[in-house]
Amino acid sequence: MKPAPFTYARPADWPAALALLAEGARPVAGGQSLGPMLNLRLALPERVADLRHLPGYAGVSMQGETVRIGAGTTHAAIEDGVVPGRLGEILAGVARRIAYRPVRNRGTIGGSFAHADPAADWCAVLPALPGHAIALGPEGERRIPLAEFVLGVFETALRGDELLRAIELSALPPATHFGHWKFCRKPGEFSKATACVLATPGAAPTAVLAALDAAPLVIADASALLADPTAEAARLVATLALEDPWRAALARTALRHAAEAAR
Amino acid sequence: MSITLTVNGTPATVAAEPRTHLADLLRGELLLTGTHLGCEHGVCGACTVEVDGAPARSCLIHAGACDGASVRTIEGFGEDAVMVALRESFSAEHALQCGYCTPGMLVVARDIVLRLPDADEARVREELAGNLCRCTGYRGIVRAILGVLASRRGAAS
Ligand SMILES: Cc1cc2nc3c(=O)[nH]c(=O)nc-3n(C[C@H](O)[C@H](O)[C@H](O)COP(=O)(O)OP(=O)(O)OC[C@H]3O[C@@H](n4cnc5c(N)ncnc54)[C@H](O)[C@@H]3O)c2cc1C
Ligand code: FES
Ligand code: FES
Numbered sequence: 001m002k003p004a005p006f007t008y009a010r011p012a013d014w015p016a017a018l019a020l021l022a023e024g025a026r027p028v029a030g031g032q033s034l035g036p037m038l039n040l041r042l043a044l045p046e047r048v049a050d051l052r053h054l055p056g057y058a059g060v061s062m063q064g065e066t067v068r069i070g071a072g073t074t075h076a077a078i079e080d081g082v083v084p085g086r087l088g089e090i091l092a093g094v095a096r097r098i099a100y101r102p103v104r105n106r107g108t109i110g111g112s113f114a115h116a117d118p119a120a121d122w123c124a125v126l127p128a129l130p131g132h133a134i135a136l137g138p139e140g141e142r143r144i145p146l147a148e149f150v151l152g153v154f155e156t157a158l159r160g161d162e163l164l165r166a167i168e169l170s171a172l173p174p175a176t177h178f179g180h181w182k183f184c185r186k187p188g189e190f191s192k193a194t195a196c197v198l199a200t201p202g203a204a205p206t207a208v209l210a211a212l213d214a215a216p217l218v219i220a221d222a223s224a225l226l227a228d229p230t231a232e233a234a235r236l237v238a239t240l241a242l243e244d245p246w247r248a249a250l251a252r253t254a255l256r257h258a259a260e261a262a263r
Numbered sequence: 264m265s266i267t268l269t270v271n272g273t274p275a276t277v278a279a280e281p282r283t284h285l286a287d288l289l290r291g292e293l294l295l296t297g298t299h300l301g302c303e304h305g306v307c308g309a310c311t312v313e314v315d316g317a318p319a320r321s322c323l324i325h326a327g328a329c330d331g332a333s334v335r336t337i338e339g340f341g342e343d344a345v346m347v348a349l350r351e352s353f354s355a356e357h358a359l360q361c362g363y364c365t366p367g368m369l370v371v372a373r374d375i376v377l378r379l380p381d382a383d384e385a386r387v388r389e390e391l392a393g394n395l396c397r398c399t400g401y402r403g404i405v406r407a408i409l410g411v412l413a414s415r416r417g418a419a420s
Contacts, residue, residue: 002282036305
């Protein structure tokens with residue numbers, strides 16, 4: 001038994017969950033990031049509020065061309081194709097490379113995004129996609145553009161009285177190209193450099209560079225990167241003035257590979 | 264807190280501090296010591312058991328979250344056909360030495376066989392990346408799983 005003592009609450013509905021949050025409870029979803037932090041006593045909550053049994057917390061629904069993914073949807077469900085269409089294919093490919101299957105069976109897209117580990121895969125991919133994070137607070141739902149959600153290392157645009165409720169994404173046409181590349185010495189290990197590039201027909205391509213020990217770098221128009229991956233990756237990484245030469249080299253490589261795969 | 268869960272098909276009610284993780288609950292309260300603990304932060308895979316039908320790290324599920332769950336540990340697979348085949352194959356291929364990693368390996372191996380019937384060696388190795396073995400060098404484990412996959416494909420065709 002390694003964590004410090006805490007009490008456990010299982011809210012039955014969203015108002016109860018928000019009330020617990022207001023009283024200072026720490027939300028827990030899959031527990032695949034919070035669990036290690038509790039065991040290592042890096043997190044010392046007095047009370048945890050288990051979100052997993054909230055109505056509609058997991059699962060995917062379609063509203064026209066918008067796909068709404070409940071924050072409690074697991075990486076494994078996404079890997080297994082719970083999101084339809086080309087968007088679902090892209091997300092499934094990302095999910096499969098997160099951690100290991102037993103971790104993916106519990107870990108959730110919302111928990112990962114809200115945790116905002118700079119090396120986390122959803123933090124490296126969602127900001128490239130057109131859509132919003134849906135925050136739920138005492139006044140109801142608030143939409144935060146995905147590119148503006150992660151603000152720093154373990155820091156997001158969620159307010160202290162808000163929970164991440166869902167991720168809303170636009171469906172993608174079948175001809176959408178996507179490249180995703182990360183550097184891990186072993187499958188499932190946290191990445192040392194991650195990049196992705198999304199090229200949707202009829203829209204400006206977007207890109208993200210992550211695992212930077214900082215907020216991800218979101219490139220709203222990645223046309224230059226697609227046109228000349230090597231030169232533009234070098235230019236972009238130079239602007240970051242990274243201290244370690246190996247990190248800069250990995251970041252350039254990640255951007256170049258992702259761009260080449262998205263062409 | 265008092266929690267009720269089903270372990271290997273039998274309902275159990277136990278009193279536990281909320282900070283107790285499932286592996287300690289299984290080993291300490293229910294005396295099911297087949298579940299092993301290595302790292303206690305999700306990395307080594309030794310503690311992997313089935314929770315609600317899918318493999319999960321028992322070191323990362325604390326007591327409250329277990330309330331109402333259905334858990335199957337290495338002791339609970341009995342005559343399950345896939346597990347029987349895996350046990351025989353692990354033995355034939357020398358897929359264990361000290362055996363510390365084996366309960367977690369078997370739970371994950373069974374999931375691979377059932378979920379990915381067409382897995383090749385590269386895929387089996389990728390899927391095993393979350394289970395560390397300090398003895399065997401993995402070759403025997405990979406061969407044992409590939410053997411069960413191949414014989415099931417043979418039986419299906
Ligand atoms: C061995 C191992 C390897 C891993 N490798 C990778 C990897 O390669 N790539 C990767 O991306 N991730 C990796 N992870 C992390 C994994 O993806 C986690 O599942 C994920 O980061 C957290 O999701 P969770 O649902 O488990 O969240 P939890 O651990 O339950 O919560 C994480 C944090 O988010 C908060 N939170 C959770 N849900 C909400 C919500 N709805 N609203 C507001 N706050 C919330 C919690 O309070 C907590 O601070 C790994 C984890 C392990 C154990
Ligand atoms: S003890 Fe649970 S993963 Fe290592
Ligand atoms: S057999 Fe000893 S750790 Fe795998």
